Amino acid sequence: MQASTPTRPGTGRQPSVRSIAGAAALLGALTLQAQEGGQVHGNFSTDGQLYNDDEQIGATAPPQDFGLNAWGNLNYSQGGFRAGVRFESYEPALLGYPAGARYSGSGIGYRYASYTKDDLEVTVGNFYEQFGQGLVFRSYEERYLGVDNAMDGVRLKFSPDTGIYLKGVIGRQRFGFENGFTKGDGLVRGIDGEVSLTEAFPRAFPKWVEKGRNLTLGGSFVSKFQADNDPLLDLPENVGAWGARANYTTARWNLYTEYAYKINDPNGSNGNIYNNGQALLANVTYSTKGLGVSAGAHSYDNMVYRSDRAAAPFDLNINYLPTLAKQHTYNLPATLYPYATQPNGEVSYQGEVFYKFKKGTPLGGKYGTKLAVNWCGAWSLDTTRVMNDTVHYLGYRTKFFRQGDRQYFSDLNVELRKKVSADWELALTYINLVYDIATVQGKPGQSVIYADMVILEGLHNFTDRNSLRFEVQHLSTKQDHGNWATALAELTFSPHWFVAAMDQYNYGGSVETEKIHYPIGTVGYIRGGSRFSFSYGRQRAGIFCVGGVCRVVPAANGLTASITTTF
């Protein structure tokens, strides 16, 4: 692009529409792209859906009959300088989107400028950041889930020496969206330090350097401020939390542990109790060519930490409490009964093995065979209610990391994957699930679900550009909505086209329900960094999760169009 006609920002627009001026200014900057090695890049994503009413599946079209989520990022960089803006539009937002506070209208959802000079980086405006694995602080986005707790304020990053990293953040968090992002009430402040020992002090650890071992230590402190306007309770206005972590690595081993402690923080989620909170997670992995093993455990006790005491579960989270449950990729296990972290109290364990039977061995055959076994279990924390505690309002007493007797979840799954000939690949998966739907999905009174799933996937290459992939999935359970069967076929014509058809069938089995089919067809076109797809049909109500966060998407019937592009 040539540096030519300068765009006049905001000409002929109402002065009130500042976002347009902002967008125009950025587009103006675009035309100057060729100058001085500055670069402009960005992306664009839109999902539009035209809804039909469909009584049988309980789908109701919104009054507008239509939903649209769209956003575009523009980022400018030149040397150490970077600036960017995201324009977002929800006219109106798709049904079930976002996960938390409402998004509506169009405007600026994110904007920032940052400068890096030597070992110092300064960011003003919006930013995403995390300390360690996030037990005390994580600001992040999952756009397609509708989770965004971006900070709006200032961030400093400084590396005084090799292997030593310091960070400081201050600001308020993004809450909802109303012709622009809105912010939460509370102020969040945090500092973090990390040192990588063999990089910072190589002479002190000559053996480790020689053998490729390392130990990284980190610590953080976070504090939130929110005024106490409660007429009855004496609430702490400043709530501090600290965390410490260690990561030891060798060529084959990786040990990670993180601990977090939070002072009393009565809030809407914990019943306004004055207990302190703590969390511990530990994970160990061993891996070598062809073999990977991991084991992990964690305990969360009263660890809801939000910059507004009254915020709903998806809003204004300061910390991030990951679940150990595997995130499945097949439709039924991924979106029917996924597990979500219970931040008020949970003890959980997981174990996993990946193994490749080498080519030419009895089990490996001509092309090798891959095996994956994974297990995760989650329980309540063992607590004793404190009765008649009118002085401290502690709520309960507990012994740290002691498992309670209520099982929330367990998932045992085994997957075998094998290339059986030059043009055929097959994968067989078995999943056994225990799911306390009353706790995980907040549906009190519903009985625990025991389900078995079997999934067969096949991939056949007709030529080196055309292929057919199919999935047959079955879930059987005597609880909830009973049995489900799913069949999917996908024809691909590399590198541009694909056509897919899927039917999900809920036939109840031993459970008395209406037998319902959910057919849907999709056509897609891909070119470079752009992807266009169109679907028509029924979509089953589902739960979409990232991390410990899950969004419920209601059943829908209609036409969906999606476009994404990166430039």
Added chain:
Amino acid sequence: MKRSLTLLAFALPLLLAAQSGKLPAVTVQAMDGKKVSTSSWNNGGKPMIINFWATWCAPCKRELNTISEKYADWQKQTGVKLIAVSIDDARSMNRVAPYVNGQDWDYEVYLDPNGDLKRALNVNNVPHTFLVDGKGNVVWQHNNYEPGDENELYEQVKKLAGK
């Protein structure tokens, strides 16, 4: 507000013409826990493939497993290097090393647990593949994966390597 959308819609095709640019300098995490700047990524003047993936993304794993079978030949013929950037977050980043080794991959693997590099390269969804020339310029990209896409990618690699 409709006007600004229209403005964006018109501006987009123009922007799409500008596909090249330098790889941005962003800090990611190596498998040994050390922080690494992408500005240190190089392949001695030969092309590099940067592939965004996640342990929870089926097509991503299909793509990297398919390329893995051919990777030794690709390297021998063109000297190309593949860097696999996992966008797994705290939930699943601990599964990356065992998975990668369990699959017997020979790629250089990095973690981008809070999406810093993903954002800097404007990736919407995974898998997303970038091809970087010997001078560090992003010269080609592809979103999505369909069986056979690896052939298209390799054609581009060969073109860059002058083979």
